Amino acid sequence: xxxxxxxxxxxxxxxxxxxxxxxxxxxxxxxxxxxxxxxxxxxxxxxxxxxxxxxxxxxxxxxxxxxxxxxxxxxxxxxxxxxxxxxxxxxxxxxxxxxxxxxxxxxxxxxxxxxxxxxxxxxxxxxxxxxxxxxxxxxxxxxxxxxxxxxxxxxxxxxxxxxxxx
Numbered sequence: 150x151x152x153x154x155x156x157x158x159x160x161x162x163x164x165x166x167x168x169x170x171x172x173x174x175x176x177x178x179x180x181x182x183x184x185x186x187x188x189x190x191x192x193x194x195x196x197x198x199x200x201x202x203x204x205x206x207x208x209x210x211x212x213x214x215x216x217x218x219x220x221x222x223x224x225x226x227x228x229x230x231x232x233x234x235x236x237x238x239x240x241x242x243x244x245x246x247x248x249x250x251x252x253x254x255x256x257x258x259x260x261x262x263x264x265x266x267x268x269x270x271x272x273x274x275x276x277x278x279x280x281x282x283x284x285x286x287x288x289x290x291x292x293x294x295x296x297x298x299x300x301x302x303x304x305x306x307x308x309x310x311x312x313x314x315x
Contacts, residue, residue: 152246155204155216161190163206163213168233172294175236176270179295189230193218201227203254207234207243214238217247219254222264227255227307229265232274244277252281256307263307269299278303 155161169183193204197220207215215234222228229251234244255263265283267274283303291300 150241150243150246151208152205152243152250153208155206155218157206160206160213161194164190164216164231164233167213167235168231171233171235177296182294186231189218193220201258205247205250207238207247209238209241209243215243215247217251219251225260226262226264227258227260229263232277239273244274245280248277248281252307260307262304264302264304267301267303269301275301281305
């Protein structure tokens with residue numbers, strides 16, 4: 150297992166394509182979800198500040214198997230985005246390693262808080278976020294990606310994370 154910075158040819162397309170395939174297969178989400186991921190990836194690729202934003206690819210046996218992005222929500226808040234662990238690589242701890250790396254980066258970059266948005270049907274991801282100290286801030290029903298869903302905002306203070314890591 151290896152986690153490396155995003156940046157090899159094919160990484161961006163893999164992130165978009167695998168999100169589309171995995172979420173369609175597992176949750177029946179339509180292509181509007183893949184379009185959202187494509188927009189997030191394009192925004193990152195076209196204008197991210199490498200001192201304040203980063204993304205990683207997890208590999209298993211030389212094959213891409215997961216990803217996560219850390220982007221600026223504002224000057225003091227980082228946002229964890231598009232965490233994915235491919236089904237063939239689940240149970241290996243990649244999700245925890247990706248989230249830990251994202252938190253480490255955000256802390257080192259000087260952010261004081263990290264937020265994320267997810268949906269309640271993503272139970273495995275939610276458990277990872279909880280293990281890393283994220284707390285549910287609010288929930289809202291919405292219709293997206295061809296489904297009725299409950300969106301969730303989660304957050305955690307990074308000052309406490311830095312203390313935990315010391």
